[in-house]
Amino acid sequence: MSHAFFIYAAYGATALxxxxxxxxxxxxxxxxxxxxxxxxxxxxxxxSVRGRS
Structure with missing residues (x-):
């Protein structure tokens, strides 16, 4: 099996x-x-609004 599946799965998990x-x-x-x-x-x-003059 190619490493491409794991790479695509990692990218997919990161995107999710x-x-x-x-x-x-x-x-x-x-x-x-x-x-x-x-x-x-x-x-x-x-x-921040109260303190301004």
Missing amino acids: VFAALVLWLLVDGRARRRELDALEKAGAARR
Whole structure:
């Protein structure tokens, strides 16, 4: 058997892990954005905005 199968399997596994990480970042980013919006609606201000003149 050729080594090509193992090489392609490694590339495929890497691509799957990379795609899962990108998907997780997108989903988590949207969740954090919703949390920030809810906090801002509740009256919480960001520290970086409060300190500016």
